[in-house]
Amino acid sequence: MPERQDDAGWGDFAAAFQAVVDNVGLVIRGKTDAVSQALTCLLSGGHLLLEDVPGLGKTSLARALAASVEASCHRVQFTPDLLPSDITGVTVYHQGSDAFTFHEGPVFAHVVVADEVNRASPKTQSALLEVMEENRVTVDAVSHWVPRPFFVVATQNPVDMDGTYPLPEAQLDRFLMRVRVGYPDRAAELAILRDRRSGLRVEDLQPVLTTDDVLALVALAAQVHVADNVSGYVVDLVTATRSLPGLRLGASPRGSIALLRAAQVQAAAAGRAFVIPEDVQRLAAPVLAHRLLVTPDAELRGYTGEQAVAEALAAVPVPRTLTGV
Known part of the structure; x- marks a missing residue:
């Protein structure tokens, strides 16, 4: 994997990115944008929330991405009776050795698929807060580090479906992107029906990258240059969400950081060593919309976070001249 910032290095990044997208596309048909956004989230060092109705391949997308980068993958089916210790692990006393031993939970994997995360109670949902932010789990006052790269892919059914609990705002903010599959x-x-007849499955995918490759790409993406006026554009967009009349809460500085990191990956995936405003615009809705809280009156009118982001994009002037490239 590339370790330099010359033109060949960015070309290698783009080629590796496309190889993963194409590999996942062998089993996730017709969803190139969703796959690209999921991979962008992984290479940004963040976590992904996949939201849509059942049966659209949300879990399969997460598993296919893990298979394509040769990563360990654990799936947790979230249910109302799931306990926090069922996710993080538990310390057990062994009488024979007269010692306490920590037994790792399913969160100890490179890719953790939290399936139907909003069917568990808020207490259990919150068990993911620490590990998503700090890459570690604390049990009985002892910290345990999870593998790197570490990528949580949570799938969520629409919140108006029966048996769902809305995710707490603090947890929503931990997800770098929210993507709807459609x-x-x-x-x-x-093509899906043909694949079903021919027997092509996620388990049949061959990896095109290793986890070491993923870490190298994450480090390289962080080196993509961001001009001062592009950084200012990101800040102005996020600031604009805090004054929109239809919102009771705008995006936090964590949203600014997430948008900039994702834009850097977007630029590298295009073979560029610098971010342009179009990179920011393309990812603004997936990165910011789920962080915005709509007022009750606006929600009754059908106003959404995506509409708020569109208003912010329309209101904030786009920088035309890149400085410092």
Whole structure:
């Protein structure tokens, strides 16, 4: 994997990025944008929330991404009776050795699929807060580090479906991006049926990168240059969300950091060594919309976080001249 910032290095980054997207696309048909955004989230060092109705391949997308980068993957089915210790692990006393031993939970993997995360209680959902922010779990006052890279992919059904609990605002803010998969078009759905007949499955995918490659790409993406006026553009967009009349809470500085990191990956995936405003615009909604809290009156009118981001993008002037490149 590339370790330098010359043109060849960024070309290698773009080639590696496309190789993973193409590999996942062998089993996730017609969803190139969703796959690209999921990979962008992974290479930004963040976590992903996949939200949509059941049956659209949210879990399969997460598993296919893990298989493509040769990563360990644990899946947790969230249910109302799931306990925090079922996720993080538990310390058990062994009488024979007269000692306490920590037994790791499913969170100890490179990719953790939290399936239907909003079907568990808020207490259990909050068990992910520490590990998503600090890459460690604290049990009985002892910290245990999870593997790197560490990537939580939570799938969520729409909050108006039966048996769901809305995610706490603090946890929503931990997800770098929220992506909606959407229904496939006719050609993609026909390809899904052909794949089903031919037996092509996620388990059949061969990895195209290793976890070491992923860490190298994450480090390289962090070196993508961001001009001062582009950084200012990010800050102005996030600041604009804090004064929109339809919102009771705008994006935090964590949203600014997330948007900038994702834009750096977007630029590197395009083979560029610098971020342009279009990178920021393309990722503004997936990165910021789920961090915004809509007022009750606006929510009754059908106003959404995505609409708020669109208003901010329309209101903030776009920098035309890149300085410091």
